[in-house]
Amino acid sequence: MAGAPVKLGSVLSICVVLYAVYFRKNDVGDIRLSPVKEHLLHLESENQVAAGILQPRVALGYGACHDLFVNATSLLDYKYLKGAPEHFNEISTNEEFHKSFAYFFKHGAAAERFMSNSKLYDDLIEKALKLPDTRWTIGGNAPLMARRFHVEGWKVLLAAKMSDKLKAYIPNDIQIVGNADKEEVKDDIHMILEYKADEKFGIYTAPRANRYIMHNDENNPLLSSLEKFGEYLPEFNPNLLVISGLQMMDNYPFKKDDAKDLRAERLDLVKEQILSQPLTTLAHFEMASYVDLDLLLQLTTKVLPYVDSVGMNEQELSNLCSVLEYGEVSVVADSNPRVATALDQMRKIFNIIRLKNKEHGNKRKLTRIHVHTLAYQAILTVKNSNWKRTKAAAAKASLTAHRHVCNNQNIALDKCKLLLDDSFSTTTDNDNNSRVFFEPSKPVACWEEELDGVNVEICVAPVLICTEAQLTAGAGDNISAAGLVLQVEK
Template sequence: MTALRYMGWVTGCSVLTAFVSIIWQAFLSLQTLNRTTVLLSGLLAIEGSLKRPALEPAPKVAIGYGACTDLQINATEFLERYYSRRIPAATTGSREIVNNEDELLQSFAYYFQNGAAAERVMANTTLFKQLVSYAKVMDKNRIQWYMGGNAPLMAVRFFMEGAEVLLGAHMSKKLRPLLPKEIRLAGDEIPNDDIHLILEYKAGDTWGPYVAPRANRYILHNDRNNPHLRAVEQLTDALKIYQPQLLVVSGLQMMDMFTFNPGEREARLLQVKRQLTSQPSDTLNHFEMASYVELQLLQQLQQFVLPYVDSLGMNEQELSNLQQVLAYGRTTLATDWNPRIAHTLDQMRQVFISLLEDYGDRSGNDPRRRRISRIHVHTLAYQAILTTADSKWKNTRAAAAKAALTAHRYVCKSQFVNPEAVLQVLDDSFATSAQTNAPRMRIGAASPVPCWREYIEYGRKQQRLEVEICVAPVLVCREARKTAGAGDNISASGLAAQL
């Protein structure tokens, strides 16, 4: 009897413990859902403040260069089907150009296990065509075709946000109808568009011993049109009449060295510089970063592009890469896929100071230089925007909120934000710097998008410049539907909000 009583007591305690655990988990879930709903309401309210007065004309935006067709496939399904017996035991992400299948598999595995976005050129045209043919014969329901290219995707987003848009790009008859007819096109018709192979994967996807910590994509291309920026001259001519408020330069990561004869790439970048420097001072210039790996190209961007723009847009990988190039003259491989806000903000400050010190002096040998006044970094978990206090950029808080909502809507492929489909990555507060005793900011009902002002010192004379920084939490999509092009849409929505 004693044993039976003891067993009954143990069973009762187990049932009670399980019951309490269920109740506690339900309570925690309810708390999380409540916090998500409160943040969503706050973000939507801030976004709603962006409504443009009815009599105010739409902002005019021009953007270049290039366009392509994106062929999107599930990465792990594709590789399991064709390369299941060739999963690499070791990985490397250091190759600038992919030449063969082994290099492709090693490079993909490296970025896949780090959850990092990557874009690589496949120098072997025959192999690239073979990979595309492999993708085409997969289940038709498992592949998707899209209009691609940084410039067209940003152009469409600017149009959706109410801007008047001029796009500099060459397109085929098949691709042009995918672009809204209201978007003006400066560029010739071409017989065939370049194709980009988009290997998409979700958080938790596995390939052999490798597991993806977050949703992302690996992009392969073998372009013949886009690297040469053939629409630059036509866009330059159109700009003389169009006179935009904002000029956006993107797609320069396509300019891989193997495509060009000696000196040819530098000549094309010189045309980009001339386009940027020919804009009047009241036209804002923005450069959209991308997955750059070739150090020489980045150094050429330091010469021909960075000194002549007001604004930069990038993700956490691109921010780390740019910071390393500016500070140490070297590139980086994959970095933390979910960096702390304090770390990102410190890197933004370092890039901002480097650009001010290197290019901000207009009294130097080139009076056409511009002083950087805006940096937007988009990550999985948050949007961070830094602007100078005396600049033409407005609505920094609303721009951060808009970018955060665009991130969720685009990746989820839904205009409706369902709180139950959201994963919150950020805590309720964050440090504004990794330095000791740095101030902390809270994220909550009272402040869904924390903003503050601070002074940044730069130069030998320790000049001080006041900046505003805003950080908006991203309501991360639990089941990512599409990541390729997310950065372009996020950046464009943030820019549109600040014009």
Template sequence: MLEVEQQYPVGEVRIAVGYGACKDIFVHGADMVGVMTPPSRTAHFNHIDSINQLKEMYALFFSAGSAAERYVANETLFNELLAAAEAVPSSYSALGGNAPVMASRFAKEGAKVLLAAKRSPYIMEKIHPSIIVGGVETEGAEDIHLIMEYKAGENWGSYRAPRANRFILHSDDSNPTLSSVETIDEQLATFDPHLFVVGGLQMMDNFPFAPGIRDERLIAVKNQMISLSPSTRIHFEMASFTDTELLSGLIEHIIPYVDSLGMNEQELPNLYSMMKFGNVSLVSDFNPRVAVVLDQMRDIFRQLQMTPGERGQRRLTRLHLHTLAYQAIMVQKDSTWTNSLAAATKAALTANRHVCGNSEISLEHAKMLMDEGFTLSEADGAGRILFDNHRPVSCWTEGDGKIEVCIAPVLICTSVRHTAGGGDNISAAGLILQV
């Protein structure tokens, strides 16, 4: 896999990334929620107003091993949680948000990057020096996210985590309104990116907007995408959404205008459920079978390849699923997305490097969840691909040769340094070799 990765150096590409940025406070969940009495039940809430709601929802996602990000409506509670986290000796801060994390990965790989985010002192201090930050100057308070991480096998009362993951809390005011959309219009036009990445829209999830404002902000993003040259490809990075109205808004205003989608094992069934049945899937299998996700990917791909009906709409030509055990990339063969095998390979290697916090792959601190092979579909008579140690990344064509699919196994890091930002780094690593 390392040999494949090294065969594809990154060329001179320009990538614009939106929206927003924040300061992340990392803390071990066991030092926060874990010291509290476990709740007698698990429960889901659209936003958090009390410690009891936090405990019940943390227990829900902790026991499922699923990532979650929720808005804390009670600002006093959020500030108390932040103070408690910062008092933990092992806690630390880092630049956060989907857009800055993906932008940083692109820059590390050699791309020229424009980031749509506020130019606050913390962001300008922490951002990769080559990145152009296109937002407004601000001296105001930072938007802060609290990231509580846990490891596989951790226990909290009767609850047990099946895999390492994180639970994120925020109480932002500016990031949910996508305040940096309009501030980069002029720079975006002159920058003329090869790729435009849209992320951070989960900040709008369950945020208390005035009536009609959220749709207005989504339409502003749509208009920005429509303003781009048809030669600029557009990627939308999914996230954890629970608000049905917001997800419906994304399906109406955002997803029909992109060429590529990136998502994890929780976000894929959520989008699939919303598009097919009109409802949200809150918790999903943390290690789904390849056959299951391939069928869901095919269904979404078919629906989003229908003939565009509105100005600026695009047909989906790329879909990247990143899971704990494997990477799956599906592309339209006659599209401009190339190097799918190398992209899936690089994404899989980046998953290990990011979680372990080490640029070198250590087999001593790695394991695989994929077995000796996988079935191509849940349909009767579907073929099966066997795992080959000498050619671990499997690629094939289907749909009369019009679709290419690649599956790359992940060497799962067993010495976890951090999980937050994993999907953003993985998705960016996959994109960088296909632009």
């Protein structure tokens, strides 16, 4: 639905409410699904990526890994959970592993943790490989986003150190940089512990499908491909630079002495790499699961003030908002937040980072935020900025969410459900009763507001949620990339 949010009490409000209630369900299910699907597909088909000399170019850093997918409740044994579930910044024992997993499992929240105990990690991988249905694939934010951009028609430069075995997962058309000449690379391995909605772990039930990621990385925390990437960027001349994978630094045991903070030095080089790009090259930062407050605070001074765009899920949204506003980490949040809550957090993040833009004297300003949740996509862009087609981008991100999780390009209505209500508030501010009414035949709602003295457009698209989840890991990377695909024009 285009236009400004409707005020309650108007005749139009009453009419649309009655229309929405009528449209909601019939005897065979939610009849909103078909018109929502058709309109989302229409928006996608009407907006295609340019080809030939107008083909957009994206450069993505940093890192890659082997992902080992395993059913979480097959690998972990509830009898080893001693005491209540508990959050740990890093994992060093089997008991901490079980407590940490249970903590996020019962919330249905995504998590990513570093295991400092290498022997325990190797033992867990050995145990996982003996289970049925385990599978290997490529992992890491940058490679997964790179493959999505490639599928959608972009020219791609990827920064990652990889073995030849891992490179085999990447399409030949993607240019990979990072290895030194004839360098033998030992790939980092991430264990992706997946679970489905309503799955049981002892007395706990997962409220939604999700994943818990464990790693014991050596390459990725050091951003080992950063320098090589810098050598290739000038000639590649990207339209979009994507910064991701920095969460691998989270709780990694960097060696420190009085004269040197290696993590801070590496992040300074990331900042310099962003600043080395012309303002015509848009810069996007992909958030992730962080718990190390020192690292998060470094990101708020060394990365966030220098990018045009930030992408994240609902957990990362809550965490970033908490760090920016209060200087505190938010470990877990509502797995299905109200639209109004997410929009208020987006507004706070926008205002605070725009203030940091000014404090750091940076010519590049935050002009885009994309939040993806189970139920909806929300994209905020500054009007008349370099970001285009926000409405179509929200639709494409929504479709990509379903396709990835169902692992199928075709969208079958019998495998879909909608969680977005027939109407939603645009803010939790009790003095503002502005609402948007969900019209199945025009499901992407867009309106304008004024923030930080500039006009912004906000678009919210419902997600046709996949009810038979096949893939959970990598969903955020594919969704974020899909949201960016239509917003950059060469």
